Every structure is written in C-alpha cells, then in structure tokens.
Amino acid sequence: MNGFRLAMVVALVNSSLLAGANTVPGEDEQPSWGNSGALPEPQADRGAANCDSEPRGCRWWWPKAPVANGDRAVWGNRGVVFHCVEEFSLQPVADLPAPIPPKKQVLVTSKPVFGHVLFDLNKAALGSAGKAVVDELIAALKEFPDVRVVVEGHACDLGTTAFNLQLGTRRAEVVVRYMVEHGVDRARISAKSLGDTEPAVPNDTEADRKLNRRVQFDANFPFVCTLETVDE
Template identity: 30%
Template sequence: MKKLYALMAVSLCILQMAAAQVKSNLPISSKPGTKFDITKAQGDGFKAEYYNGSNFEQKVFTRIEKTIDFALYGRGPDPRIDPGYFSVRWTGKVYAPETGTYTFVFVADDGVRLWVNKKLVIDRWYLNRATAFTGQIALTGKQVHDLKIEYSQMKPSAAVARASWAFEKEPEQPFNPNYVFSSPEKLTPVATQKKTTPIAAANKKPVPPKTAPAKTEKKLIGEVKPVAKKVVSKPAEDDANDDVETPVSQKKETPKPVIEKPAPPEAETKKEAAPKEIFENLEAGKSIVLNHIFFDQSKHELRPESSEELDKLVNTLQKYPGMKIAITGHTDNVGDFNLNVQLSRDRAKSVADYLIAKGIASDRLEYKGFGGLYPVSPNNTEDNKKKNRRVEFAVK
C-alpha cells in the first residue's frame, strides 16, 4: 500500500510539472499583458487570404506576405485570381515599439477596410481611384496588437494596395516584416527562467566562496618612485613671422588702448526680411505643376536643387494653416505601366515627406500616383514626354 501511495505522489508531481510547462508555452493571445523580447522574435509577415469575387466569394489560396504593396493593371496578383474582381484579407499581429498615436495609411484602388484591435480605423469600401486613406489609434508600446485589412477590386481597372504606418509625427514607412507576425505561435515571449536547485544540493549549507587575499603593493622605506617628466611642446612659429628678430632682453610691450569705432546707425544694421515666396491664385481642384523639382531617371529621391520650389510650397501651407492639398505624380507612357504607377506614387510621396519634415501635418496631405494615365501632351516627342513627367498639387 505504501508503494502505491508513493507511486501516486510521483505521478501527481509529474502531471503538475507538465501543466506548468504547457502554461509557460501559451501563445501571446492566451496571455494578455505579456511583454516580449522583440530582438529575439522573428516576424514572418501577414497571413494573406486571396478570393475570387469582390466580396470574398470564393477562396483560392493562402500565403504569407512580408509586405502589402502591389500596383497592377490588366492582371491579378496571381494567375489563379480574376484580375477584374478579387478580394484579399490580411491578418496578423503588429508590434508597437513605443506608446503613442499611430497613423495607419492604406493606398487603395478600389475599396479598403482596416481594423486595429477589432476597432475599425479605415472604412472606404467603395470604388476609388488610387487614394491614400488614413486612420489613427493610440497603442501601448512593447506589446503586439491585432491587425486586419480587407481589400476589394471592384471593377476591371488598376488594382493598387499599399500599407504603411507612422508613429506620432515621424515620417510614414512600410511595416517592418520583423514586427509583423502571421500567428501567435511566431511570437517569442521574454523568458523568465527560474533556477532549479537539485534535491541533494538543497540540504547542503551554502559554502561562502574563498576569496584570495588582496595584494598589497610593497613599498620600501625611503623609496622614491620616479616621476614622469611632463613634456611641454612649444607652439610652432608662424611662418609669416620668420623674418622678425626679437631681442633677448626685450621687455613685454604694454598693450595699446583700443579705440572703439562708433556703431553704425541703426538703419544700416537692420535690413528688412524679404517676404517669403508662396504660390498665388490658388483654387480648389486646380492642379499646379511643381516645375522646379528634379529626380534622377527612374528614381524617386528628390535632388537637392528641388528645395527652393518645395520651400515655396511649405511657405504657402504655413501661411494658410487650414489648407489641405492632394499631391499627384505622373509619368510618360514609356515602360511598364505598373512600374510607372509605382514610380509616380513614390515621387509624390517624396514631396509629401519633404513637407512633413518641414513641419506640415501629415493629415493635411494626400498623395497619389497615376503613371501615364493623365498626360498633358501627346507622347510623340521628347519635349512632350518631359511635360508629362511631373508632380502636381491641388487644393482640396
């Protein structure tokens, strides 16, 4: 009987240890409030579910995507997908590095809905031209948050989907794939390992570690340690004074009195600040071409000589703090249509980023890219193509 009780006690102990092990391995969604060591986690991106039909009618496949970013025309994101009518659902958990307000941005053509922690932040479920939609929400830092995005292609035309976010007043940027997790199992909680002490060692009294006697430097009585001589470097003589002889017995000259010149009249010192240049004759919906901004071929980074024109736009927005504008990028018809749409959008975004860096609030700006859809001249000469490669803005 005693052996039976002992066996039962051992079994109970094993079950308790197994339960504790299972509990420590629970995913993040099962343990709210748990902090995570993001440096040890390896995000894999979003879980993407693709459907034929504009409203998730027929599921076709599921895959993991590092980013949400495509601009398509006349074709779908996969040969199995109907290019004119399809829908996508992206889900995952996103890690917020800091506590504060986050702005979620989604460029969509056509419809988009975006939830953060089951709260609807963006709701534009209808036909759209490529437009950047935004929504804000406060998030707690050092934690992960549920994110769900739905996209709908509602007619055979350009299909554009691009997701990004921004923290407080920092520039917008794509999601870092290392901070996005397709499932809770991909997360790595901060391990708090408890030190286990063997039963045999638990009964022993701790033995203090032996410390070696501190070494004392022996000093002989009357011993004098040599003192390092300080080397004082003489300043180098000025070449301009090489031909001037100074007598050894020369005494220091007494400084001559300094005669202060009278200050110029106040009218001469103060110059009137030139008025800041701004764009004039602005009308709602009227597009104005930014003629003096420059990019390298097939690049979206602004060249330094663009700053004068962009500062003029900054001055205009500062003078009219209630003004909101839409920035649009355009290309000629040379090359791949989808690449041109992406390039034109990136160039428009570069202009928006410049304005934000100068203190213009991001919610006053909207940027789009249309590629070669809206030329201002026929693409039959090089001069006309140059006119079509442009960035414009219009008051909303």
C-alpha cells in the first residue's frame, strides 16, 4: 500500500528578486508578484527543494499574508512555501500481543494459626523444628502488641500422671524462656501444664503418642482483612 509523506519548507525570498521590492502591501501587489515570475496558483517545480537531502518534486506559491509582523512589510519578507511530496510504502503492523486476562480483587479474612511444638519421649529440649514454630508466634506477637498468649505443656499417656504433669510444665517453661529471650514481654505470657489429661489424638499408637508430647498455644489474635488479586 502506497502513501505520501508531506514536508513543508519555508524560504524567504530576497526582495532584490522582485521587481516591486519596495512595494508596500496593498499597493499594486499583484503586478509585483507577476513581475517576479510567480503565479497565484501552486506551481509544480521538480527538484525545487531538498527533503532529507534528496531533491523532491514540489509545488510552491506566494502566501497572501506577509510573514513579517507589521502592515508595511515589503514583498521581500514574504515566504515561499514548498510542499514536498515523497512516495513511500506502508509496512505491515506486527501482530498485537494477546490481551492480558482480567484479574479481580477479593477480600480475604484470616488470623494467625500456629502448629504444635513436639518433643521427644520424656524430654523438654526445644529442637530446630520447634524453634521455627515459636519464631512464627513471636513475629505475630510483635505485630499485635496487645495480644496475650497461654503456653500449654502436654504429655502422652506413658508414665504416671504426676510425672506427666511435671513434664508438661518443663516443656512450657522452655518455650516461654525462648520467647522472652527473643523479645516478647514476659507479662504477656502465661504458662500451664495439662500433663496427659488433654491429648490431641488418642494414645493408641506410638505415632499418635508423638503428637501428644507437645506444647500448644492459646492466643486471641484478631482477624485481618486483606485484598488479594486473583485471576478471573
């Protein structure tokens, strides 16, 4: 498909080229224009001007209004306007990318939930996995400084009730100590032992007993509403 590029070059014609160089506008302008060799209609002139450093076929004419400001501008201050026409080819437009699928925002309500800290049989040592759980709790407590937490120590059914109650206390205390060492105010923490009286699951198998040797947390964290962007 062919098209045309239009460039406009404005040149000032020196008054010495015109027969009526000192003619004031309104005083016999057309004879002066005629004496200069110019015509009132656009004239074709091959190679009369350069566009992009190449000669181009042009049409030019003398403007009706003076280029200079002021009613007594002489003919020599009027400009000749060249319209340069260049043929060129239109390039095909590349395919547009596929539209991005729309997304929407949904309101999500949530609150912090923490897992249990598990212990070995008859032990109260805090391992790396247990520390990771407590670290999450510590971060949440720092985010919500008005929340208090109860640390509960538990045991499986192996051993006496008294022993398991004491073991639950030791497990709760080791977690509380870790929390205080990592910046939680001790006044925000309560600790207690429930021994083997409230198992998380029945003590029917060794795998289930491992789940009951634990510390768990009771904290009244507020629900938090957030906007999440999802695909339609």
